Amino acid sequence: MAKSRLALGIVLTVLVGCLVWMEPIHQHPMLISLLFALLVMIPFILRFEWRLLDSRELVLLALMTAIAAVSRVPFAGLPSVQPTTFVIIVTAVVFGAESGFVVGAGAALVSNLFLGQGPWTPWQMLAWGLVGLSAGVFRNTPLLQWNGMRLLFGFIWGFFFGWIMNVWVMAGMENWSLSSFIAVYAASLYFDLAHAMANVFFLAMFAPAWIRILRRFQQKYGLLDR
Secondary structure (H helix, E strand, O other): OHHHHHHHHHHHHHHHHHHHOOHHHHHOHHHHHHHHHHHOOHHHHHHHHHOOOOHHHHHHHHHHHHHHHHOOHHHOOOOOOOOHHHHHHHHHHHHOHHHHHHHHHHHHHHHHHHHOOOOOHHHHHHHHHHHHHHHHHOOOOHHHHOHHHHHHHHHHHHHHHHHHHHHHHHHOOOOOOHHHHHHHHHHOHHHHHHHHHHHHHHHHHHHHHHHHHHHHHHHHHOOOOO
16 A cells, blocks of 8 residues: 555656646657656556566456557547546456556557557556556545445546646647636536546446456456455
């Protein structure tokens, strides 16, 4: 738990730091994208530093990443509606914060191979990685143990995800002010709400069964349970 909170703190610190220095970001967008691509992998590197994974665990993480990524593609025509966030949350609830972060960041990178890569990709990696990381940090609390609270968690992250992505939009502006800040976040409200409602739907319909199946698989083979 302490290590997971440390990783979460590192990523949040990076995000806050970028907010502080937001004004010059538009001058070097590709450099910032590369920097973020590296920074969002910090918890993944720390995980390998703290705990060795065997080949079966690596395959499991790759499988969950593939499911999260591929499940996004059929919903591309419905803006912000996809089961990717749901898959990331249930992965983190069962397998922990570091696994959730890896699956979240990986899902953004892999799905964009089909939907298009761009300077937004590192921000999606960060946002979905934080979904998994936070779900893992709170997985043993009532927030994610109780189904109703789990729905609230997914609903809130529908908005948080959009707000993080809005940072990239703001960072790309030549000049920004409080009015432009409000305009950007107001414009994303519909899409954030759609994401939030999709999270609630998928968590309500499938989370209990998925968590039960994944935990049974985890206990049977002893994967990612240390």
